[in-house]
Amino acid sequence: MFINFFFNLKARGVPVSLHEWITLHHALALNLNDCSLTNFYHMARSILVKNEIFYDRYDIAFLDTFGGIETTDEMLEEILAGLKKVKELKLTEEEKRQIEQLNLDEVLRNFEEQLKQGHYKNHVGGNKAIGTGGRSTQGAWGYNPAGIRIGQGESRHRRAVQIAEKRTFRNYSSDVTLDTRQMRVALSHLRSLLPMGQGEKLDLKQTIDRTCKNAGEIELVWETKEKKSAKVMLLMDVGGSMTPFSELVERLFSAAAGQISRFKHYYFHNCFYQDLWTDMERNQSVSTMEVIKSEDSDYKVIIVGDAEMAPSELTWVNGAIDYWYHNDTPGIVWMQRFKEKFKDTIWLNPLPKRTWDYVHSIRMIRDVFPMFELTLDGLDEGVKYLMTGKCELYNR
């Protein structure tokens, strides 16, 4: 049933509304798809799907619904082509009636016989064997309502299904790792939920003042309201096991720097202790205690790291991975302090979620910070959590 397509889309997580579904029926009623499944594929997509990240899921739903479909796609074209082929064959009314009288069983029996005799070679015209343009009951484009259609070369009607099968938009799907543009969109939520308060406001007092000075000629004075934006702090794990992800993290960084006006960033290796580095080479540092004390608690903190380390790095005094570094306080305590000060903190992990349970240190850190995958979905969820305090996975 056609409605299954709707439910299939829903099941794949494509947000389709009834409104759009009805629009599609309007379009079908106007025959805007020209009786073609390929056109239908594109038309339905343009009406039902409003974001390219869902194109891949649309493809899957389309395959599911129409995968095995037998249609007469481009029927008109085919009939016209067929008509061209039979134009030599002119039958009298009586002959046509005779042909119509043949029943299907007979036709099938005849076909099997012909097949056995090996008649089905290239054959044009004629009354008995298989071929094109003839009056026989077998073959393509012939005149016989009870005929069997065989071997017309590559069938064209499956084109739409093939397009869907290709799944060209897999890369746009939201659960693959991100590129900068996608990250920017995800991070823009950090901004969008705040009152932007831009635009102009009439400064009434100044206006009256100036107008008086101008001897009554009206002069308007506008004041610009200040833009409010999110304060974001980004803490990034560099070095060691994070090296393969450094490109990805760098993209996140450049997206964030472009998107957020008040933006602070620090670096650490595996776990942070009393110092936070301000450069990637870890030469310059600030005191973590200083950051916790001096910064406003309404900062949204995003920590990026794979959280993969020896448990001792979290729990031991002097447990830091760098031999030259001594910490009096275990890393996990620093993390808890951070969490106490900055309530809105999330941890983004580039490792796939299914691996998290196998790493002890990840489990420990997840007890402190809500952890999200560094994918578009994860980033979306994480930002939602930062802004509203709740999301599907965590509830503060």
Added chain:
Amino acid sequence: MNYFKGTDDYVLSKELRDNVNVSIALGRPLIVKGEPGTGKTLLAHSIAKGLGKKFIVWNIKSTTKAQEGLYVYDTVQRLNDARFGDNDVSDIKRYIKLGKLGEAFASDEQVVLLIDEIDKADIEFPNDLLNELDEMSFYIPETKETIKAKTRPIVIITSNSEKELPDPFLRRCIFHYIEFPTQELMEEIVHVHFPDIEKKLLREALKKFYWIREFDMLRKKPSTSELIDWLQALIISGISAKDIEKEIPFLGTLLKKKEDIDIVEKSGKSHYAYNTSMRTRDVY
């Protein structure tokens, strides 16, 4: 019945053309999204030209308000006129100035309206236009007038996806995502701009161009408009196809960021250029 067939100076895919016609037939706005430089804005120009309609552009800025598109009531002018008694101030109609959307509605003939870069505006902007775009009419309380479109204008909306658009707004639109042109389509597009470009040069340039686009690490991938600029530079300086094979001249016209240029130049010199794992995100 309007049927858009495309124009000579704008090459578009069949799907996009069909979607334009679906949007015209259903009388719903068409949202066009895609990488920068894929010709979103030019599409609207081409539709207006192809159908022979009047063309109205509404460029959206970050400060644009929905109301401005409908009409502006120039109270200051009225106040000034009242002060000096220059004009008849009792006629409010004189001080109502229709915006771009209002203009499109008030027009006697069907027009093509382009709302360019709608994602630049405030997040609430599209929501403020919901009813107006649905009904294609709005009410001016000052003059107790209703401006209603005689024929629904053909509305094309472009978005660079800087912000996501609200769902209720999207529900009322037809959506098309312009994919990056394939090499064949790109050859056609280039031919529109440079009708007598040397075949070998074009083939070689496109090969390099798509090679560069394969780099996943790029901050900003070169787009069609950058390719056109690059080809222009190549033609003017008379560089032959052979030279492009060896190195990429005028890389700066294709890539606008220092980091991107470094990546391409580095990989061009070493054997990594042929190691796809260096160039794609599969490495993760």
